[in-house]
Amino acid sequence: MGIRKRWAAAVVLTVGVLVAGCGGGSESATTAATEQQAKNVAVQVPMAVSTTPANGTEDASPAGPVKVSVTEGKLVSVALTNADGKQVAGAPAADGTSWVASEPLGYGKSYTWTGTAVGNDGKEAPITGAFTTVTPARQISGSLNVGDDQTYGVAMPVAIEFSAPVTDKASVQKALKIETSVPTEGAWAWLSDTEVHWRPKAYWTPGTTVDVHANLYGVPHGDGAYGSQDVTVHFTIGRALIATADTQTHRFVVTKDGQQLFDFPSSYGLESDPGRVTHNGIHVVISKSPEVSMTNLKYDYKDVKVPWGVQISYNGEYVHGYEGSRYAQGNENVSHGCANLAPENAKLYYDEVIPGDPVNVTGSSIPLSEADRTYYDWALDWSAWLAKSAA
Template structure:
């Protein structure tokens, strides 16, 4: 008579990791039957194993049968509600299709029939972990939005992640056309993905952070999954040279504008515009500028496009029109005439690159949330937890 899986596994054995267990029921058959075909009792492999404690619900939940077919499988919680699942076409594997809860007990029931024609029962329970804390994640990109070709994807967590490799394995970016890119950890709470080169225009992007149920270290687990699908728009690149006091706008490979500009005062390191690849972060029809160090507060400027977190914008300023195209007198921003600033403002997407050259100061990682392009590709990939 066949043994139940619960008996074969030993219910007294417990584990804190998502181990699998294998059990066969019934006596070892003779080699061959009347037709000359080998027969065997059904053998279950169960994940999580019967008796498992503190199972992370982000791990796969499945039952696999060798030497036979699944006849019935049910996984129920303490209230008797069944977990949704799917049986493979060959009836060898059943997989849960909905996430398990935290701090719950679940019970396996079911049976399989071996090639020997005998039924083998499945029974037994396991429990899921109760996290010390749960961490959420938020994305900087939104469903259905359109971004520029340099747009980084940023995922920010509500608390420190110590098992960065586990968290990163739960993240994915799918692109059409296929785009080479990598995740990089900029802090214990923030990880970014950027392509090796600028995105191709019209690329379709889906980012998924399947962090629910994922153990992130020190008793912390993901609270819920987050995802977004968006599109990369046309290619638009600003090329600015502080030594020529000009700024060109290149759209889809063609120059569409060449504006006179006043950049940051070259002689003052605190005012000079930084060289390097900036990324458009946001834009504002009017913006209030303050810099008490240099004696001004609440100066409203029109058509302001933020390109870093160190105070650099492209904006209109009628008071500096006399210097635009001739001298650099600003406090780090790119000053345009209000009319030119409006034309540029209307063309901008978040994620557009702004490439500045010619100044004495270089843009660095400390200059803002979108300083991803200040890293070489080799340095960027080394910041992935999966490459360290």
């Protein structure tokens, strides 16, 4: 009799559980309990602190990134000090979950993290760790061809020349940036192991402002070499002054912002002598001087003074005044490679021209090339230019 009663009670209890599982009120209670359990689990997620570079790193780039990050908590204090105890400048994020160094580190130096973080659960944890920056086998510097706050012509390329050959060109190119006030399509091209240029696909838009950022410090240049410093510059593109030097019509025509400014008779390099031919293609004005001394011992002249010299290559090509060839200007080519103008005409062009202005030589038998040791950037078509990129 007692056995049967206990069995019946068990049945009733089981039924009660089954009924409760199907009832609406019980479901709400179960859901609420589940949500509370989830909240309890979320609160229990531990705080995690990470440092970059990672603790124990021995070859970190001094250029960074150098930071501390925390999840499920906030940073209370952070300090990064070198071996001499000097703190590195830095600042926390507004939300308190990270701190980033704001100055570059030194090469071959040791650094130590200290500080405190507090988790969402109120528990504190120390910030610790140490790392060492890389010691370069050598350092390579880069110099720009453009000056700060200067104005250049619409054909001006941006050139960076390095103090030693760069073998990791892709790494270096990633550290180079061009910012323009006018959308401008352009690209970097390596013209040698020590020189990289950026030029637009077409001439610059007049009035464009340009910022160059060569963030080379801490960047591997290959074979254990690293960049020695960052280089930045800001410049402006001026009006569009474009000269066309036609060796067949013997004219030198200059336009300014699309309007013809000058049409001068000219004489170019003697076409029967390859050593005297004015090279074909778009030259870029390099510099100018009121007087230039010309010497070419191969052709038996030395220290010949000519007025209003505008240099357009490093192979001896200038636009300049020359009274001695006035008879040939507009009629035949007799020079040793330069564009000869009457002195008064050369002065008019000289007064207008600035570095970066293009001089497009046409009709000549020898093309401008790398051998001219100059800005031959525009002698390459766009596909050939892009092929020289390391990206």
